[in-house]
Amino acid sequence: MARDLTRVTDVSGCAGEYGFSGWKVPRYFRPFLGHFGAEPQGNAWFEPEALLSSRNVIGRRQLLIAALLAPWACKGGTRSRELSRRIRHPHTSLPPRASPSHPASLARFVDELPIPQVLMPDGTRPDPLVAGAELPFYRIAMRQTEVSLHRDLPPTRVWSYAGSVPGPTIEARSGQAILIEWRNELPEKHFLPVDRTLCGKDQNLPEVRAVVHVHGARTPAQSDGYPSDWYSPGHSFISHYPNHQDAATLWYHDHALGISRLNQYAGLFGLFLIRDEAEAALDLPQGIHEVPLLLCDRQLDERGQLLYPTSGFPDAPWVPEVYGDAHLVNGKLFPFHEVEPCRYRLRLLNASNSRFYYLSLSGGQRFYVIGSDQGLLTEPVAVTSLTLAPAERADVVVDFSEIAGEKVVLQSQAFELMQFRVAAKARAKRGSWPKKLRPVTRLSPSLSVKTRTLTLNEYLDPKTKMKLMLLNAARFVQPVTEKPVLDSVEIWSLVNLTEDTHPIHLHLVRFQLLDRQKFDADEYLTSGKLHLQGPPLLPKPEEAGWKDTIRAETGTVTRIIARFEGYAGRYVWHCHVLEHGDNEMMRPFEVTARRKT
Ligand SMILES: [Cu+2]
Numbered sequence: 001m002a003r004d005l006t007r008v009t010d011v012s013g014c015a016g017e018y019g020f021s022g023w024k025v026p027r028y029f030r031p032f033l034g035h036f037g038a039e040p041q042g043n044a045w046f047e048p049e050a051l052l053s054s055r056n057v058i059g060r061r062q063l064l065i066a067a068l069l070a071p072w073a074c075k076g077g078t079r080s081r082e083l084s085r086r087i088r089h090p091h092t093s094l095p096p097r098a099s100p101s102h103p104a105s106l107a108r109f110v111d112e113l114p115i116p117q118v119l120m121p122d123g124t125r126p127d128p129l130v131a132g133a134e135l136p137f138y139r140i141a142m143r144q145t146e147v148s149l150h151r152d153l154p155p156t157r158v159w160s161y162a163g164s165v166p167g168p169t170i171e172a173r174s175g176q177a178i179l180i181e182w183r184n185e186l187p188e189k190h191f192l193p194v195d196r197t198l199c200g201k202d203q204n205l206p207e208v209r210a211v212v213h214v215h216g217a218r219t220p221a222q223s224d225g226y227p228s229d230w231y232s233p234g235h236s237f238i239s240h241y242p243n244h245q246d247a248a249t250l251w252y253h254d255h256a257l258g259i260s261r262l263n264q265y266a267g268l269f270g271l272f273l274i275r276d277e278a279e280a281a282l283d284l285p286q287g288i289h290e291v292p293l294l295l296c297d298r299q300l301d302e303r304g305q306l307l308y309p310t311s312g313f314p315d316a317p318w319v320p321e322v323y324g325d326a327h328l329v330n331g332k333l334f335p336f337h338e339v340e341p342c343r344y345r346l347r348l349l350n351a352s353n354s355r356f357y358y359l360s361l362s363g364g365q366r367f368y369v370i371g372s373d374q375g376l377l378t379e380p381v382a383v384t385s386l387t388l389a390p391a392e393r394a395d396v397v398v399d400f401s402e403i404a405g406e407k408v409v410l411q412s413q414a415f416e417l418m419q420f421r422v423a424a425k426a427r428a429k430r431g432s433w434p435k436k437l438r439p440v441t442r443l444s445p446s447l448s449v450k451t452r453t454l455t456l457n458e459y460l461d462p463k464t465k466m467k468l469m470l471l472n473a474a475r476f477v478q479p480v481t482e483k484p485v486l487d488s489v490e491i492w493s494l495v496n497l498t499e500d501t502h503p504i505h506l507h508l509v510r511f512q513l514l515d516r517q518k519f520d521a522d523e524y525l526t527s528g529k530l531h532l533q534g535p536p537l538l539p540k541p542e543e544a545g546w547k548d549t550i551r552a553e554t555g556t557v558t559r560i561i562a563r564f565e566g567y568a569g570r571y572v573w574h575c576h577v578l579e580h581g582d583n584e585m586m587r588p589f590e591v592t593a594r595r596k597t
Contacts, residue, residue, distance in 0.1 A: 085315045209232050292347040349391075362410075371565075404424055449487045458499075
């Protein structure tokens with residue numbers, strides 16, 4: 001199924017043809033989904049998990065119907081919404097049956113929250129950079145295994161790092177390098193639906209391929225997990241992680257070209273914590289009072305097995321987003337965790353493919369955000385709710401002493417995720433509570449040597465009627481256009497021409513959000529003029545720290561500023577809705593070495 005996209009050459013992304021010769025596609029064409037992120041779940045019109053499940057497979061005819069309805073739907077037409085709802089939810093009036101494929105019917109809070117093991121090194125190996133020095137050496141195998149997602153479910157087949165999902169937690173010290181050998185011991189055949197028409201379709205790629213990226217790590221390019229650096233079963237790769245960066249909640253996951261959405265969905269992700277002295281001096285909750293919470297959603301079939309939805313086209317099964325109603329916390333459905341009535345530090349990660357989480361505690365309790373993707377904030381920020389897009393992290397402190405003897409549920413709007421059972425009396429002391437955490441020096445726009453205007457685009461293939469997402473209207477394999485100089489500061493203006501919010505991630509660097517500002521997308525699409533509307537919105541306090549993944553909202557210019565420090569070499573930036581990144585909302589950038597003077 002050839003996709004004639006070779007004429008997508010307009011780098012402004014504003015061509016009237018929208019990248020496809022002879023085809024004009026309304027910007028608001030929404031084949032089934034798109035208002036994820038900004039839309040609450042449970043909305044009758046945009047109830048994503050129902051739309052893309054195998055119980056409601058999208059057919060070509062439905063795509064066309066949706067295309068016809070979309071213009072009215074996007075403008076809020078009640079009738080067309082109802083028509084679309086019926087097309088999408090033929091059985092929405094039926095109550096869920098008690099079965100593995102309806103996780104809401106399962107008993108809640110009957111499994112203890114698993115805590116991923118902290119991985120121990122497997123000896124030392126010579127430092128590749130320092131003669132005579134040795135570095136801690138870790139070995140992690142990717143293997144197929146079975147795990148229990150819930151007391152009342154049969155074992156579920158997954159792909160694991162070192163036998164567990166999530167994988168073991170890797171703990172590193174800032175400035176202390178480690179080596180990790182990643183071994184691909186997966187089967188030769190994937191158990192989820194591979195789409196051979198995506199990136200690399202013309203290559204004779206093995207069905208199973210993997211490469212590991214440590215998300216948020218400042219890593220030399222050869223160890224960063226470039227998407228085409230995958231290796232097949234029976235092969236391995238040793239990565240070198242220098243860890244020259246501040247304490248932060250990082251994570252590792254698969255990044256293989258055109259297939260990482262399936263590999264991560266299968267279970268290939270885990271936490272990677274970097275600690276440092278500045279953080280240790282704060283006396284934050286630690287030991288059993290520091291709890292990682294890795295959140296993700298999945299669909300399950302009648303046998304309790306992972307179900308990845310498909311388009312209905314056997315030779316092109318890719319779907320634009322995936323949502324499930326099985327919400328896993330550290331790999332368990334509805335777990336509980338017994339806590340003392342004192343302060344706890346929770347390391348939150350949204351490891352979902354597409355879902356945004358809108359987190360709160362069931363009693364409306366306050367909690368304190370102390371860190372974002374790339375480490376500590378200047379000071380704690382009190383909130384009662386928190387949004388996490390795919391790949392975003394939050395470091396938060398909850399004071400359970402305020403609800404001693406009670407039970408409280410961590411929830412995402414209507415979805416219950418897990419329960420905390422707070423003991424009546426504390427065994428541990430309450431701990432100190434720092435008012436100041438770590439200074440975050442704001443990068444001044446005056447430091448920037450270059451501002452890049454980069455568009456986020458969606459297209460419809462006129463032949464297949466399937467969507468394609470691009471960054472700056474370019475495919476992944478087109479020549480590199482972003483070449484920041486090592487140690488220089490740049491501003492990237494992300495111009496979102498789509499109706500989705502996209503979590504955009506840059507490898508290698510940490511950055512700061514400057515502001516977000518609305519613009520007239522229709523005008524931009526017809527004339528190429530960037531007509532900003534209203535005042536720029538400054539980041540909220542919890543978004544004002546160092547980031548590596550930013551929500552680029554629809555109809556908005558999101559400006560970030562970064563110093564491209566660390567290493568010269570080729571990296572990627574991409575949308576972290578994994579379905580988008582695989583097709584092919586991902587582009588290379590190349591940090592170039594400074595010229596010698
Ligand atoms: Cu996206």
